[in-house]
Amino acid sequence: MHALWVWAHPHTSSLNGHLREAGITALRENGWSVDEVDLYREGFDPLLVETGEEDVRRHQERLREADLVVMQFPLWWYSVPAVLKGWIDRVFESGFAYDVPDPETGKPLKYGKGGLVGKRALTIVTAGDRADSLGPRGISGHIEDVLWPLLHGTFWYTGMDPLRPHLITETGDVDTDVLAQLETDLAVRLKGVTDEPRIEYLPMTDDHYDHTIKLHPSVAPGKEDLSAHRSDG
Template identity: 60%
Template sequence: MNTSTSAGHALWVLAHPERDSLNAALRDAGVAALRSQGWQVTESDLYAMGWEPTLVRPGGADVAAEQAKLLVADLVVLQFPLWWYGQPAILKGWIDRVFESGFGYDVVDPQTGRVRKYGDGLLTGKRALAVVTAGDRPGSLQPRGISGSIEDVLWPLLHGTFWYTGMLPLHPELITKARDLDVGQFTALRDRLVDRLAGVQSEVPIGYLPLDDDHYDHAVQLHDHIAPGEQGIAAHRDVRVPEPCLR
């Protein structure tokens, strides 16, 4: 993997209730690695913050503070355990409240009057990485696994949140058999994450197609000549973008 010595601002959001968890240990290692490379890192530990996940009314000082963190970040890391094939409720609530109208969606381009989304938005150009722990075996979250590939499982986050708001979604960093790791296995996973973060700025993101007239019609469906014969999630991938070698 290529590495880069330049640095920027990073926001690391953790959604795990236990301070002595595997997730917390990986977060600590990841944040320390970024800082050692010259990154300025801001953390949002949602459970430690007592984050209110329920959207009752828009806005609030806590929402504005998280939005400010996002706006200055070049890299956004969302870290969480995979619970029932999705994010913990506290993280889903963070997205629900922070990515509100005028920030995450309903962002209008004043030049064209068009709503900016799917490859364009207020957060365009930022890189977004999901660091995910799962209890099942590695094969279960592969393309032929019983759960489907981790990219398909996380489609609502990768495509529906990251890509929708203009962020460049990176391939998820998946840690499987999270409840059964010994010290040696944890060390290897920690080192793998640290090594990946060293090259995160030059890593090839997931190639999703942008929402434009070249690819989608006015019903927001792919034109017939785009990915002919493909159905579902795979049809929305840009085949010109190579798959990275992360391991």
């Protein structure tokens, strides 16, 4: 089992830094090999100007080899840090992660299929706000809705199995005891990462969507929020 751990935080001594170290250690203790992409320390250029550049090819090879992709980042303005967005923009290229043709129909594979099918994808997210603010009725929206562009629009779109986000909140109130518990919780989560169920997004099939890629009226009738696109919603 091989994991690619993509980390986007400017400070190694931060809470994120402690969790990264604990998480990678936990995976290795459970038999995983781990390749770490430290976007800040590697000086990754996030600006998409040209496709097919040499540094992108190297990152695509690292991604191709992974059974598990972990993206760890602080939640900044309800999204990922710019350097991580840039990594996705540049590395998830057409023909590699998406716009991969179905060998039978020639149509591009997407939403449950694609160039990264068979990989599991886990986000580890830190936020300064309280847990309930990112819950089902929280003012910020449920974390799975906040991260919809990443979970559904990137992971699921390219064929990966998205897992529910591992969210750490109230990061300004973490003392030594809380940190120890957070590290333990993360280790437990990672120990079962191959067995936990994915988020059950609907595949883009004629059974679910019409030719405009809108849900049929018979699918999740009456629902107009994002949960309509989940079989477990």
